[in-house]
Amino acid sequence: MKIRHAQPADSASITQITNTIIRDSLATFTTEERQPESIAADIEARSGYFLVAEEEGKVLGFATYGPFRSGPGYAHTREHSIQLTPEARGRGIGRALMTTLENAAIENNVHVLVAGISSENPTAIAFHMALGFSEVGRMPQVGRKWGRWLDLVLMQKILASN
Structure with missing residues (x-):
């Protein structure tokens, strides 16, 4: 298994991973499936901050980060996302x-x-x-999916002193 920078050519694999989670779980509140073209654009926009785990030519998961909120006061804070295929879970990937x-x-x-x-x-x-990471907040019923109100758990990790 290797970790590498995502390439636009990975967008179909990443789309499959994320759309499975969107369709089949409450892990995300999103209900609209993604398209490979929009994921390819995300990869190009975040070059260096969009990573994939690959094994034998198959993308098993990805991790990325982007802005947390707009404005210069948040310049050193990022929100991340990580998603794995079911077979990648529990393996340290x-x-x-x-x-x-x-x-x-x-x-x-x-x-x-x-x-x-x-x-x-x-x-x-x-x-x-x-x-x-530490839990720093819970926002009750801010999401809705499958006819249910869902809570959002906010977690953070301080990486380094600047």
Whole structure:
């Protein structure tokens, strides 16, 4: 398994990973599936901050970060996303992606990484806790999917002192 920068050619694999999660889970509140073209544009816009885990030519997951909020006061804070295929889970691939992403963030003067996680995804909450993230807030019923109100758990990790 190797971690590398995502390429626009990875967009079909990434689309399949993310659309499966959108369709089949409450891990995201999003209900609109993504298109490969929009993911390819995201990859090009975030060059260096969009990573994939690949094994034997197959993309098993991705991790990326982007702005947390607009404005210069948030210049050193980023919100990240990480998603894996079912067969990649529990194998250390998520940890490897996050370690690589955190190292890139530190090199780019990111001070804090933020995660917005569905309360219906306790595995992701535990994963982030194991990586040193702390729960800093819960926003009750801010999401809606499948006819249910869903809570958002906010977690963060301070990466380095600047």
